[in-house]
Amino acid sequence: MSIEEIYQRFRNSNKVCTDTRKIEKHDLFFALKGDNFNGNKFAQQAIDSGANYAIIDEEEFYSGPQCILVNDVLETLQQLATHHRRQFDIPVIGLTGSNGKTTNKELLKTVLSKKYKVQATQGNLNNHIGVPLTLLSMPTDTEMAIIEMGANHQKEIEMLCKIAEPSHGFITNIGKAHLEGFGGVEGVKKGKGELLDFLKASEGYVFVNEKNETLTSMVKERQMVRAVYYGKDERALKMLSESPQVVFENPEGQKFTAHISGAYNFENMQTAYNIGLYFNVHSEDACEALASYAPDNNRSQLVKKGSNEIFLDAYNANPSSMEASLKNFMSYETEKGKVVILGDMFELGEDSEKEHESLGQLIAEGNFETVVLYGENMKAALKHLPMAFYFTDKFSIHNWVKDKAFDNKAFLIKGSRGVSLETIVQFIG
Incomplete structure (x- = not known):
């Protein structure tokens, strides 16, 4: 069965589900495999629980027309996600980095939601399964998407970019994270830089905090033409205090108090604010959104x-x-x-x-x-x-x-x- 045919079944289903414990009526079940489980074994259970169809890749578990047999369930999930993403002519913002990915994503979602209907990665579902699930959760009236991309080795961001096809993107920072998988800090730069490589090749836009010399040099080394710089211009936010909570001021002189602390979180706020301005969110609205954000996930x-x-x-x-x-x-x-x-x-x-x-x-x-x-x-x-x-x-x-x-x-x-x-x-x- 072609991806187009599977897509029609997806459009007539409630949602995509990969866990039979969470199946709802009219869901589309994908029988993923892991080190300790084989979703194919639960295909019939998913159908019995109300799923419209079960996508499987082992013929022995085929039980009738509600089972769709494919070569590889995971690859089909990823291809379906890309096909769905291509139905949208909207900004799709990809982000990665060593630290602060989820905080950046939540801050940016809060700001952009002041003006747009935004779909963003749930929690930290930012891997080869989470990214497709995020894309497939986009309702037809989505106006903006934010896709968090995590990685612990080379070529992973490249693969996620091919699935999500971001039109815009940014790197939060380059630090000492997942050194074992990346092979040191230079390996981290190369791995995270795969987002920049994709955006350059696809003529997308990258947002760059020019106060971060590492990120600025990574963009300039690639001679990226569509780079939007912020942080040093007249539209930048100004931090007045970093503890116990960040107090900041916008260019209009209005002061705001956030629920998070630290200069590193102010950098995240600066990013969300300036991307918001780029997409025509009013300065005061963006600042109110930043001040309202209250993390509840053991982060900051x-x-x-x-x-x-x-x-x-x-x-x-x-x-x-x-x-x-x-x-x-x-x-x-x-x-x-x-x-x-x-x-x-x-x-x-x-x-x-x-x-x-x-x-x-x-x-x-x-x-x-x-x-x-x-x-x-x-x-x-x-x-x-x-x-x-x-x-x-x-x-x-x-x-x-x-x-x-x-x-x-x-x-x-x-x-x-x-x-x-x-x-x-x-x-x-």
């Missing part, structure tokens, strides 16, 4: 528990984001005692020990009242932190935090997703 959250303040940024961590968060916390002026609780950084390969030890040096410069480290990799940081408390299991760190009964403290809690340090919050205050 400010949580208050009793007399304690908690800067919760526990969704993910790498050397670049750790440094940015720590420096922001160091600059925070408060009479409260400062406590840092930091967890392992993953996917650093042979650089892991060196990067954790360097992190220990940076923490030592912070003059924090209490330092708590969690995870096997963090052992390397102890070299510079003889007074730090060190844990390798959640039961112990939870009990320790609970027993301390912290009062009138300011906390920074950050670590990679695999250590889930947000679980500590319930034991504070």
Whole structure:
């Protein structure tokens, strides 16, 4: 069956679904495979649960005309997503980067939604499955799409661009993330730069914060003609304060207070604001949108528990984001005692020990009242932190935090997703 024929069945279905536990009547089920599961085995269950059709790639599970047999279910999902994307003559903004992808996506969605009907990546579904699902979730009246693209090795962004075909795009930053898969920072630049390569080849537009020298040089090295620069011109926002919350001013002199903190988040706000202006969102509307954004996903959250303040940024961590968060916390002026609780950084390969030890040096410069480290990799940081408390299991760190009964403290809690340090919050205050 051709993609065009499958597309007609998609248009007559409720939505695409890949999980039989979430099937609704008239869905189109894609029987994806993983390391530990085979969706083909659940095709009949999906049909029995109300799915119009089940897309499968193993003939033994064919049970009748509601099963559509293809060569590869995943490839079909991706091809269908591209076919659907091509039905729209709208801006499709692709974004990638080492840090802040989801925050940038949410800020930009909030700003553009002031003027347009926007469809954006849900959560952080930014891989070879999430990107197609985002595209296929676009209703026919979508006026703007924002596609987050994640990667941990070369050629992944290139592949996602071929699926999503962005007309516009930007890179949040280049940092020390997924060093193991990319092969170092230069590998990260090359991998993330695949978005720029696609936009240049397709004559798309790239947005560039010209205060970021790395990104500016990457664009200029490629001699990209359709580059929209911002950050240094008269239309840039001005940061008045970065902690505990960003306070900023627009070119008209209006002041706004955000729900997030840190100069690194102000850069994200600057990007969303200027892309909004490019697409004719009014300055005041864009600023109101930025000020209204309140994260609730363990990213850059400010949580208050009793007399304690908690800067919760526990969704993910790498050397670049750790440094940015720590420096922001160091600059925070408060009479409260400062406590840092930091967890392992993953996917650093042979650089892991060196990067954790360097992190220990940076923490030592912070003059924090209490330092708590969690995870096997963090052992390397102890070299510079003889007074730090060190844990390798959640039961112990939870009990320790609970027993301390912290009062009138300011906390920074950050670590990679695999250590889930947000679980500590319930034991504070």
